[in-house]
Amino acid sequence: MADNSYSWPKAEETSALGKRVNRIDGVEKASGRAKYTYDIQLPKQLIARALGCPHAHCKIVSIDTSVAEKVPGVVHVHVFEKAKPGSEIQWQGELIAAIAAESDGAAVEGLSKLKIQYEMLEVFVDDANLAAAQAANRATKGGGKEQTEREPGDDDDEKEFVTAEFARLFKESKYVIDGFYGIDAITHCCLEPHGATVAWNGDKLLAYLSTQNVSGTDEQFADGLKIAADDVEVRCEHIGGGFGSKFAPDYWGVAAAEISRATGRPVKLMLDRDQELKIAGNRPSAYLKVKLGADANGVIQVWDSEHWTSGGATGGGVPHNGVIPYVFEPKNYRRSQINIQTNLGPQRAWRAPNHPQACAITHTAIDDLAARMGADSMDIFLRNLGTDDARRIGGAKPSVYRAEIELAAKLMDWKAKWHPHGKGAAKGSVVDGLGLAIHTWGGGANDSNCNLKIHPDGSVETFCGTQDLGVGTRTAIALVLSETLGIPYTGIKVNLGSSKLPVSGPSGGSTTIGGVSESHRRAATDALAKIGDLVAKKLGVAADTLVAANSRIGVKGQPDKSLSWKEACNLIGMRPLEVTGSFKRGTPSPLSNSTVGGVQMAHVLVDKDTGVVKINKFVAVQDMGLVVARKQAESQIYGAIIMGIASALFEQRIADRASGAFLNSELRDYKLARLGDIGDIVVEIYEPESERSRGVIGLGEPPVISPGAAISNAVANALGVRVPVLPLTPQRVLEALQKAGRA
Amino acid sequence: MTESTIKGPGDPGFSRRDFLRGSGAVAAATALQTHAAAANQEGQAAGPAIVRGETTITLQVNGESKKVTVEPRTTLLEVLRTQLDLTGAKPISHDGSSGGSTVMIDGKPMSASTLLAVALVGKKIQTVESLGGPKPDAVVKAFVEHDALQCGFCTPGFVMAVRAFLDKHPQATEAEIRGGLNGNICRCGTYANIIQAAIAVVKGGK
Numbered sequence: 001m002a003d004n005s006y007s008w009p010k011a012e013e014t015s016a017l018g019k020r021v022n023r024i025d026g027v028e029k030a031s032g033r034a035k036y037t038y039d040i041q042l043p044k045q046l047i048a049r050a051l052g053c054p055h056a057h058c059k060i061v062s063i064d065t066s067v068a069e070k071v072p073g074v075v076h077v078h079v080f081e082k083a084k085p086g087s088e089i090q091w092q093g094e095l096i097a098a099i100a101a102e103s104d105g106a107a108v109e110g111l112s113k114l115k116i117q118y119e120m121l122e123v124f125v126d127d128a129n130l131a132a133a134q135a136a137n138r139a140t141k142g143g144g145k146e147q148t149e150r151e152p153g154d155d156d157d158e159k160e161f162v163t164a165e166f167a168r169l170f171k172e173s174k175y176v177i178d179g180f181y182g183i184d185a186i187t188h189c190c191l192e193p194h195g196a197t198v199a200w201n202g203d204k205l206l207a208y209l210s211t212q213n214v215s216g217t218d219e220q221f222a223d224g225l226k227i228a229a230d231d232v233e234v235r236c237e238h239i240g241g242g243f244g245s246k247f248a249p250d251y252w253g254v255a256a257a258e259i260s261r262a263t264g265r266p267v268k269l270m271l272d273r274d275q276e277l278k279i280a281g282n283r284p285s286a287y288l289k290v291k292l293g294a295d296a297n298g299v300i301q302v303w304d305s306e307h308w309t310s311g312g313a314t315g316g317g318v319p320h321n322g323v324i325p326y327v328f329e330p331k332n333y334r335r336s337q338i339n340i341q342t343n344l345g346p347q348r349a350w351r352a353p354n355h356p357q358a359c360a361i362t363h364t365a366i367d368d369l370a371a372r373m374g375a376d377s378m379d380i381f382l383r384n385l386g387t388d389d390a391r392r393i394g395g396a397k398p399s400v401y402r403a404e405i406e407l408a409a410k411l412m413d414w415k416a417k418w419h420p421h422g423k424g425a426a427k428g429s430v431v432d433g434l435g436l437a438i439h440t441w442g443g444g445a446n447d448s449n450c451n452l453k454i455h456p457d458g459s460v461e462t463f464c465g466t467q468d469l470g471v472g473t474r475t476a477i478a479l480v481l482s483e484t485l486g487i488p489y490t491g492i493k494v495n496l497g498s499s500k501l502p503v504s505g506p507s508g509g510s511t512t513i514g515g516v517s518e519s520h521r522r523a524a525t526d527a528l529a530k531i532g533d534l535v536a537k538k539l540g541v542a543a544d545t546l547v548a549a550n551s552r553i554g555v556k557g558q559p560d561k562s563l564s565w566k567e568a569c570n571l572i573g574m575r576p577l578e579v580t581g582s583f584k585r586g587t588p589s590p591l592s593n594s595t596v597g598g599v600q601m602a603h604v605l606v607d608k609d610t611g612v613v614k615i616n617k618f619v620a621v622q623d624m625g626l627v628v629a630r631k632q633a634e635s636q637i638y639g640a641i642i643m644g645i646a647s648a649l650f651e652q653r654i655a656d657r658a659s660g661a662f663l664n665s666e667l668r669d670y671k672l673a674r675l676g677d678i679g680d681i682v683v684e685i686y687e688p689e690s691e692r693s694r695g696v697i698g699l700g701e702p703p704v705i706s707p708g709a710a711i712s713n714a715v716a717n718a719l720g721v722r723v724p725v726l727p728l729t730p731q732r733v734l735e736a737l738q739k740a741g742r743a
Numbered sequence: 744m745t746e747s748t749i750k751g752p753g754d755p756g757f758s759r760r761d762f763l764r765g766s767g768a769v770a771a772a773t774a775l776q777t778h779a780a781a782a783n784q785e786g787q788a789a790g791p792a793i794v795r796g797e798t799t800i801t802l803q804v805n806g807e808s809k810k811v812t813v814e815p816r817t818t819l820l821e822v823l824r825t826q827l828d829l830t831g832a833k834p835i836s837h838d839g840s841s842g843g844s845t846v847m848i849d850g851k852p853m854s855a856s857t858l859l860a861v862a863l864v865g866k867k868i869q870t871v872e873s874l875g876g877p878k879p880d881a882v883v884k885a886f887v888e889h890d891a892l893q894c895g896f897c898t899p900g901f902v903m904a905v906r907a908f909l910d911k912h913p914q915a916t917e918a919e920i921r922g923g924l925n926g927n928i929c930r931c932g933t934y935a936n937i938i939q940a941a942i943a944v945v946k947g948g949k
Contacts (some may be wrong), residue, residue: 002843022887022890023887023890023892023893025882026886026887026892027875027879027884027887029892029895029898029899030875030879030883030887030891030892030895030898030899030902031831031871031872031874031875031876031880031883031885031899031902032829032830032831032832032870032871032872032875032899032902033831033872033875034895035830036830036833036896038830038833038834039824041825041828041830041831047825053757063768072795103814103817103821104821105814105816105817189930190930191833191835191841191843191894191896191897191928191929191930192833192835192894192896238895238896239894240833240894240895240896241894241896241930241931243930244892270834271838273835273836406779435864444871467891469894470892470893470895470931471893472890472893486934499762631890634890635890635893635914636893636931638930638932638933638934638935639893639931639933640932641932642935643930643931643932644931646932654875658895666836666837666838666840667835667836667838667840667841667928668836668838668840672928672930673932673934674925674927674928674934675921675924675925675929675934675937675938676921676922676924676925677934678934678935681935731762741807
């Protein structure tokens with residue numbers, strides 16, 4: 001116990017780590033007691049509502065607020081800086097003005113009395129159409145890279161060499177696939193919209209913010225308000241959905257504080273549903289044309305692709321670098337990227353940024369290769385992995401993917417269900433199909449600091465400026481402390497969600513579980529060593545003979561040589577023992593690691609008459625290093641798959657080409673999966689000692705990556721026809737069948 | 744240079760109008776024209792008259808009489824959340840398409856965001872908070888046991904939907920559960936766990 005180095009216990013020796021337990025804030029959330037930013041109600045609080053620009057591209061000519069100001073109940077009218085006369089608005093929904101009032105109704109009524117003149121400008125929103133984007137001057141080169149296995153000779157012209165080399169490689173390929181694949185943009189669609197409830201106390205700002213970045217948004221508020229960062233406290237006990245879009249207060253959060261400062265009253269400003277979808281984040285679209293060549297075994301020899309992608313009005317999109325083709329690394333490749341600028345809201349990081357799209361537009365091509373060969377898709381994926389010594393794949397090791405594919409195939413009963421593409425037996429108009437895809441993610445631990453307090457009465461609490469996005473961070477922290485201190489996890493108090501707590505990193509990129517596990521294992525180990533020294537002295541034994549388990553500290557196997565946890569804590573003295581735990585991102589550590597692999601398989605039913613696709617069964621096998629909170633980890637995988645089913649089958653942003661309007665920005669039109677749409681989902685965490693011993697690795701991103709490609713491949717297997725662009729709506733399924741003459 | 748006269752797809756987002764117009768709720772439609780007017784820069788001159796004035800009414804909420812002050816346009820959701828500190832029902836969508844504000848009115852699940860408070864005098868209003876307390880309802884317990892929640896923002900609405908569905912179908916099969924709970928949206932993807940929670944409640948006979 002005096003050993004102060006940090007490590008995890010072996011799997012068979014754990015008391016809390018990796019156990020299936022109920023989350024500690026479950027009842028609070030399920031019975032409506034948990035308070036979110038939207039729920040905060042402060043004395044004398046005003047409610048503010050904002051008006052979004054009805055036009056996708058326009059200039060603000062004038063704004064007359066005089067009538068709005070006279071509406072009964074209206075207290076304050078705020079015109080946003082970016083909507084001041086003369087400003088250009090680049091996407092529909094961008095906020096023009098906010099009105100703070102005594103009631104919701106008065107605020108909305110006030111908005112209706114704003115008189116605004118717009119000057120209309122040219123609109124472009126057709127991001128799927130490369131030719132149209134080029135004609136409208138909205139397409140720009142986003143870079144590219146080419147690589148050949150053979151090097152040019154000293155006398156060769158490099159360009160000519162590459163061209164000749166690609167020609168040779170395609171000529172020598174036994175199979176050549178020309179394909180087109182795409183995936184439309186989707187929004188984050190957080191059920192709690194972005195927004196803040198704020199109050200001033202003198203010069204100090206208290207901001208309840210729906211955020212994934214408790215420890216980093218105080219400075220952003222301070223920047224926007226020209227005050228000192230230490231005069232801001234950001235709080236977020238619970239957040240209603242954070243999938244990568246909630247790292248900042250945003251200009252409307254800062255505006256809430258400005259309105260509050262101007263009125264001297266607390267203000268709540270939350271986006272409306274359609275503003276949430278229009279302006280608060282979306283995942284870039286991506287469309288790809290590819291020619292790939294493979295040898296007689298289906299091993300890809302050459303990849304040649306061009307893709308176009310749109311991150312909306314502010315540009316950017318899915319990069320070619322690192323993700324095209326996804327995971328697989330052909331020795332010869334040429335890839336180029338085109339960015340399309342539209343008059344739609346700007347992209348934000350969306351769970352596993354770029355990976356789901358890259359997977360959906362490239363693993364489909366690999367499945368088409370299998371279809372062409374008349375081969376089992378799983379075999380073709382396996383043959384392209386390479387070996388651990390001669391890899392053909394990035395991210396996780398080929399041996400991990402191989403083991404996971406075999407496990408998933410067993411759970412899916414793949415071999416029994418498999419039929420060549422388009423050759424399954426039909427039941428009436430319904431055909432079935434199988435598809436798979438694989439994915440990787442880093443998920444290394446983020447910065448995290450915590451302050452662990454052990455009271456002389458034995459109670460334990462921790463203070464950490466992290467946040468729980470709903471993944472069970474509170475519960476995971478309690479389990480780490482429980483494991484380390486040998487006490488039940490249920491009594492441990494986890495305080496998080498304030499910028500006044502020890503700084504922890506933002507929750508993005510699957511970095512939180514690693515970070516908080518690091519800081520808390522370290523703090524608890526150090527605290528236990530201190531208590532252990534006191535216990536050793538009291539018992540007259542050597543400190544390194546002590547263990548903490550079952551709420552006792554003592555010599556292993558000698559019940560008479562032990563103290564209860566409470567008795568041990570009594571030795572601390574009058575004041576609590578306080579220990580800090582710190583971890584800096586990137587520090588090599590036996591406690592955490594990065595890089596996981598996962599495999600997903602879908603079994604679908606497709607009705608050829610209606611074009612409707614149904615998920616029958618879905619299997620996910622996921623590596624995540626050492627599992628901390630097993631039940632919550634499984635929940636996160638289920639959730640990621642269901643999110644993936646939504647974007648594979650239902651979810652898309654639909655924009656009107658003429659006006660640029662985002663047409664389906666309400667939930668009745670923005671189709672998400674519902675409870676009856678998910679089929680049977682089987683989740684298996686792949687945690688052999690070889691992977692577990694690496695330590696804790698984040699899980700948020702990886703399982704959301706593969707569903708699109710796996711489901712698209714399953715539909716292609718069912719129909720014998722590729723439906724090229726996700727989501728696979730009934731209309732698109734029928735169009736693809738018609739095009740192939742199979743309707 | 745034009746004054747905006749956008750129609751149809753330019754709707755910046757207040758959608759209760761369409762929903763309520765079709766519902767025959769005349770009072771609702773009138774009161775909520777405020778939202779509609781906000782959607783139309785053109786609709787300023789000839790908008791309908793707005794009925795103003797606050798009135799105090801008594802609502803029966805979770806078995807208690809509660810005095811609240813409302814305007815004709817005040818929704819039940821607004822009253823619960825801003826006057827009664829009952830924030831379990833959530834403002835996820837105006838029109839009830841998310842199920843996020845599900846409460847029970849005389850035992851029937853309804854969206855509090857689509858109900859006007861003045862119309863509910865004399866009705867029994869039950870919110871999710873009534874299922875909590877020191878002895879939580881079986882549905883709440885099953886949600887926790889089956890980890891049928893993540894961020895938790897949709898969860899109260901879902902808990903109410905499941906409670907109402909199982910009150911009506913206490914012997915529901917899995918297929919019936921999958922078919923009968925499609926009025927609520929969860930973005931985190933807790934459906935698989937919710938199905939298991941609902942099955943467990945049926946098995947437990949509660």
